[in-house]
Amino acid sequence: MRIAIVDDSGLRASVLEEGLREAGYDDIHLVTPQGAFVARLERLGPEVVLMDLGSPSRDTLEEMLVVSRALARPIAMFVDQSDETMIGAAIDAGVSAYVVDGLRKERVKAVLDLAIRRFNAFARMQSELEEARTALAERKTIDRAKAILMESRNLSEPDAYALLRTTAMNQGRRIAEVADALITAAGLLGGTP
Amino acid sequence: MTPIALAFLPLADSAILVAAKEKGFAAQAGIALDLVRTTSWATARDRLVYGQVQGAHMLAPLAIAVTLGLSQHPAALAAPFKLNVNGNALTMSSAFAAALDPDPARRLEDPVATAHDFAAAIGLHHRKPVVGVVHRFSSHALMLRYWLAFAGIDPDRDLLLRVLPPSLMAEALRAGEIDGFFVGEPWGSVAVTAGLAEIVAAGTRIWRRGVDKVLAFREDWLEANPELVDRLLLALSQAADWCDDPANRAALAALLARPDYVGEPAERFLPALTGQIVPRIDSAAVDIPDFVLFGREATGFPWRSQAAWIYSQLVRWGFAAPTPESLRKATGVFRSDIYRRALSAAGLPMPGASMKLEGALEVPLAVGSHRGPITLGPDRFFDGRVFDPEDIEGYLRSLKA
Numbered sequence: 162m163r164i165a166i167v168d169d170s171g172l173r174a175s176v177l178e179e180g181l182r183e184a185g186y187d188d189i190h191l192v193t194p195q196g197a198f199v200a201r202l203e204r205l206g207p208e209v210v211l212m213d214l215g216s217p218s219r220d221t222l223e224e225m226l227v228v229s230r231a232l233a234r235p236i237a238m239f240v241d242q243s244d245e246t247m248i249g250a251a252i253d254a255g256v257s258a259y260v261v262d263g264l265r266k267e268r269v270k271a272v273l274d275l276a277i278r279r280f281n282a283f284a285r286m287q288s289e290l291e292e293a294r295t296a297l298a299e300r301k302t303i304d305r306a307k308a309i310l311m312e313s314r315n316l317s318e319p320d321a322y323a324l325l326r327t328t329a330m331n332q333g334r335r336i337a338e339v340a341d342a343l344i345t346a347a348g349l350l351g352g353t354p
Numbered sequence: 355m356t357p358i359a360l361a362f363l364p365l366a367d368s369a370i371l372v373a374a375k376e377k378g379f380a381a382q383a384g385i386a387l388d389l390v391r392t393t394s395w396a397t398a399r400d401r402l403v404y405g406q407v408q409g410a411h412m413l414a415p416l417a418i419a420v421t422l423g424l425s426q427h428p429a430a431l432a433a434p435f436k437l438n439v440n441g442n443a444l445t446m447s448s449a450f451a452a453a454l455d456p457d458p459a460r461r462l463e464d465p466v467a468t469a470h471d472f473a474a475a476i477g478l479h480h481r482k483p484v485v486g487v488v489h490r491f492s493s494h495a496l497m498l499r500y501w502l503a504f505a506g507i508d509p510d511r512d513l514l515l516r517v518l519p520p521s522l523m524a525e526a527l528r529a530g531e532i533d534g535f536f537v538g539e540p541w542g543s544v545a546v547t548a549g550l551a552e553i554v555a556a557g558t559r560i561w562r563r564g565v566d567k568v569l570a571f572r573e574d575w576l577e578a579n580p581e582l583v584d585r586l587l588l589a590l591s592q593a594a595d596w597c598d599d600p601a602n603r604a605a606l607a608a609l610l611a612r613p614d615y616v617g618e619p620a621e622r623f624l625p626a627l628t629g630q631i632v633p634r635i636d637s638a639a640v641d642i643p644d645f646v647l648f649g650r651e652a653t654g655f656p657w658r659s660q661a662a663w664i665y666s667q668l669v670r671w672g673f674a675a676p677t678p679e680s681l682r683k684a685t686g687v688f689r690s691d692i693y694r695r696a697l698s699a700a701g702l703p704m705p706g707a708s709m710k711l712e713g714a715l716e717v718p719l720a721v722g723s724h725r726g727p728i729t730l731g732p733d734r735f736f737d738g739r740v741f742d743p744e745d746i747e748g749y750l751r752s753l754k755a
Binding site for chain 2: 214216217219224248249252
């Protein structure tokens with residue numbers, strides 16, 4: 162079964178490709194949705210096209226599926242409209258799949274299941290990465306705010322942190338927000354932000 | 355607060371949805387509006403059809419096409435509210451535009467002459483011109499076809515129509531992949547400001563009151579939630595009036611500019627909102643006061659005759675087979691009954707009919723309406739043809755002749 166993966170994110174495409182290869186699919190082609198990608202797809206003649214649901218190029222792809230002469234058989238989104246759970250899961254995961262008519266349902270379902278799992282795994286990985294980045298940035302902010310307090314009010318590090326924490330609790334805000342405000346204020350007052 | 359999720363595309367004509375949320379009209383109606391930004395019409399359609407959102411900002415012809423089963427999974431959609439009238443511009447590369455009238459203002463003011471010039475320019479171009487449209491079932495693609503066919507151009511033979519999302523048009527033009535595009539603002543003005551292209555025709559000069567985007571729901575959801583729909587429509591109609599008030603233009607432009615909405619500089623929206631269209635980077639603005647309408651003239655009212663016009667064009671270009679069943683389904687997408695139910699209780703003026711001749715008004719006309727007059731603006735097609743929804747066959751015959 163020839164599968165084309167159309168994705169702007171090279172990383173997600175590789176994650177998906179790797180999963181498909183592990184599952185024994187070997188006729189897989191990565192296509193970035195730029196420039197003449199439609200012509201490339203026509204030459205490939207895939208039986209399944211997997212695409213990021215959020216990709217701005219989906220309208221272009223669908224138009225090609227309607228007018229293309231290279232793809233003799235009609236190709237439609239998702240394979241079995243009766244499987245609503247699957248379609249829901251695919252949309253939640255951000256996967257859209259275009260499948261050539263006549264392909265056996267179970268064969269496509271296996272591919273789609275895998276794509277959903279990989280897309281979800283990728284999204285989790287992204288959000289964990291994002292969380293880690295935010296956490297790192299917040300720790301730096303809090304450290305700077307502590308340093309300002311330690312210097313200007315002659316506090317020990319634990320006391321400076323305790324002060325930030327108490328202020329945050331009293332104001333119902335996050336420590337990082339209070340720290341950020343303090344850095345801004347110190348900057349305005351001419352201290353070393 | 356009742357949560358409602360609506361999908362939208364980054365375009366100036368998402369204005370009413372953005373204003374309903376940001377200016378508190380939805381909240382006053384007890385609705386927590388969640389606007390889901392999507393970059394393709396296919397995704398807005400799928401989120402709606404498969405129930406991820408309750409409603410979607412949608413190309414009116416696409417809502418009809420989905421209902422007729424012409425665009426992926428068929429689903430009965432219902433559009434009780436139009437989000438705008440007009441608002442699109444045909445923008446061509448400077449190289450192509452050079453073969454048209456040298457005065458960019460005259461091109462806009464005389465769409466008859468420009469259509470003929472366009473036909474001649476196709477012959478002068480070094481290859482078949484590639485014109486970007488956002489979808490085969492977009493209002494402006496149908497309008498472009500209508501306009502070009504007038505000058506003897508067969509859009510399927512003499513041009514390549516390429517489908518691209520609105521936000522990628524300017525880049526595709528820069529890369530030389532397309533020679534022009536017909537889309538909603540601000541994307542034409544974005545290409546003009548970048549010095550890449552010139553606005554050579556405005557949708558409103560092709561059809562003075564051209565149907566464009568609607569708010570579409572799944573029909574079953576719409577029928578199951580009458581009270582909620584009524585509240586939402588009232589909030590949207592207040593937002594529509596707010597959007598059309600000249601005093602709010604700067605605020606509206608600033609809202610649309612936000613990265614979670616359209617994400618282009620606020621000044622890019624002003625040509626469309628003020629009707630001061632700058633067709634070429636160095637030229638004076640051309641005054642087109644009805645470039646886009648949101649609230650005046652009961653813009654939101656979904657005239658069934660306008661759905662019938664869309665159906666006639668789908669038949670004309672071979673997208674749909676002409677059957678009484680298709681016509682019934684297509685006009686049934688425009689739910690003037692729901693609009694009337696939702697908004698007459700609030701005492702708003704309301705058209706008495708649901709069908710009218712399209713393109714028959716030369717000058718503004720006060721029409722029969724419950725509770726106070728409504729003035730309908732001139733709605734002529736540029737070629738002077740009138741669409742009678744009772745005689746679609748005759749209309750299509752006259753277009754062939």
